[in-house]
Amino acid sequence: MAIQASVSASPVKTPAKVEYARIATEEAFAPAEMLKIYRKILDGSDPDPGFVSLLGFYMSSPSERARHIITCLQDLGEMRIRHMDEAGIDRQVIALTSPGVQVMDKETAVSFARVANDELAEAVRKHPTRFTGMIAVAPQNPAEAAKEIERGVKQLGLTAVIINSHTQGEYLSDPKFWDIFEAAEANDTPIYLHPNTPPRNMIQPFLECGLDGAIYGFGVETGLHALRIITAGVFDRFPKLQMIIGHMGEALPFWSYRLDYMHQATVRSNRYETVKALKKKPSDYLRENFYITNSGVAWEPAIKFTQETLGADRVMYAMDYPYQHAIDEVIGLDGMAMTPEAKKQFFQTNAERVFKIK
Numbered sequence: 001m002a003i004q005a006s007v008s009a010s011p012v013k014t015p016a017k018v019e020y021a022r023i024a025t026e027e028a029f030a031p032a033e034m035l036k037i038y039r040k041i042l043d044g045s046d047p048d049p050g051f052v053s054l055l056g057f058y059m060s061s062p063s064e065r066a067r068h069i070i071t072c073l074q075d076l077g078e079m080r081i082r083h084m085d086e087a088g089i090d091r092q093v094i095a096l097t098s099p100g101v102q103v104m105d106k107e108t109a110v111s112f113a114r115v116a117n118d119e120l121a122e123a124v125r126k127h128p129t130r131f132t133g134m135i136a137v138a139p140q141n142p143a144e145a146a147k148e149i150e151r152g153v154k155q156l157g158l159t160a161v162i163i164n165s166h167t168q169g170e171y172l173s174d175p176k177f178w179d180i181f182e183a184a185e186a187n188d189t190p191i192y193l194h195p196n197t198p199p200r201n202m203i204q205p206f207l208e209c210g211l212d213g214a215i216y217g218f219g220v221e222t223g224l225h226a227l228r229i230i231t232a233g234v235f236d237r238f239p240k241l242q243m244i245i246g247h248m249g250e251a252l253p254f255w256s257y258r259l260d261y262m263h264q265a266t267v268r269s270n271r272y273e274t275v276k277a278l279k280k281k282p283s284d285y286l287r288e289n290f291y292i293t294n295s296g297v298a299w300e301p302a303i304k305f306t307q308e309t310l311g312a313d314r315v316m317y318a319m320d321y322p323y324q325h326a327i328d329e330v331i332g333l334d335g336m337a338m339t340p341e342a343k344k345q346f347f348q349t350n351a352e353r354v355f356k357i358k
């Protein structure tokens with residue numbers, strides 16, 4: 001396994017020098033202090049089942065994979081840069097790992113988001129040519145989240161917002177959260193909607209068969225969340241807002257035709273109070289308001305399909321370090337049969353534009 005190869009002392013084949021910079025856009029970190037808060041939550045009464053399944057596993061498993069991930073998550077210095085060099089990654093766009101502060105109580109979440117953002121901004125200042133950072137926010141308090149977005153952009157130099165999907169079962173499609181969208185649009189900063197495990201009222205059928213995590217539950221839940229945001233009319237209200245979704249758009253590009261057809265049919269039939277006419281088709285918002293990264297999906301046909309349906313200017317590279325620290329994937333993607341222009345957009349220039357990398 002690549003993950004084992006990367007932690008062993010044995011030499012690993014490093015990707016060749018190429019004509020483009022490789023910018024990995026969905027890379028994770030976790031301050032040690034956050035893991036302490038997580039431990040308390042896990043030891044508390046009735047913790048969220050998805051959180052127990054995910055972080056409960058990573059924070060207690062003796063497996064090499066779990067230990068490697070927990071170690072790498074906490075490093076924003078030399079080890080991370082060495083792993084980047086080994087994998088041919090020129091720059092990481094880094095965000096607080098899922099579920100970030102969204103699993104915490106409101107007060108802790110608001111204050112810890114600031115701590116995490118200060119720590120990440122400091123690392124970006126130390127390594128300005130290697131790291132770019134995203135702003136963590138606590139949706140539990142939308143007004144404070146909006147303020148933190150402004151502070152992150154104007155004072156800390158962070159250039160995107162990370163939200164790890166639902167917040168304790170609540171979705172950003174609810175207008176009570178829309179201060180967050182307003183602040184992101186006003187500060188011209190995209191929101192990365194990253195997965196979380198399904199919430200308490202959705203997870204049971206996934207848990208029963210071990211499909212709640214990155215294998216499937218993440219994608220289903222986050223795809224649902226993005227779709228809820230679209231159908232709630234968020235982009236009619238905030239037309240300049242840009243969002244990013246990983247894992248090849250959590251399969252939404254593949255769903256486009258059916259989403260468009262059935263959304264119109266549902267509106268026409270007046271079947272649901274919640275399904276109102278939108279200014280555009282669901283797939284139009286995917287094309288105009290979303291960027292897609294290939295985190296976790298180093299698969300040429302899916303990347304090309306998404307370039308074809310959303311546009312080559314909308315699809316970006318991501319590794320998903322340290323969860324999918326796979327150097328052979330970088331070599332595979334370098335070899336994609338694609339025009340040099342499209343490949344450079346994928347690896348470098350789209351990310352430079354979206355994350356304002358100079």
Ligand code: CA
Nearest residue numbers: 026028295320
């Ligand atoms: Ca990830």
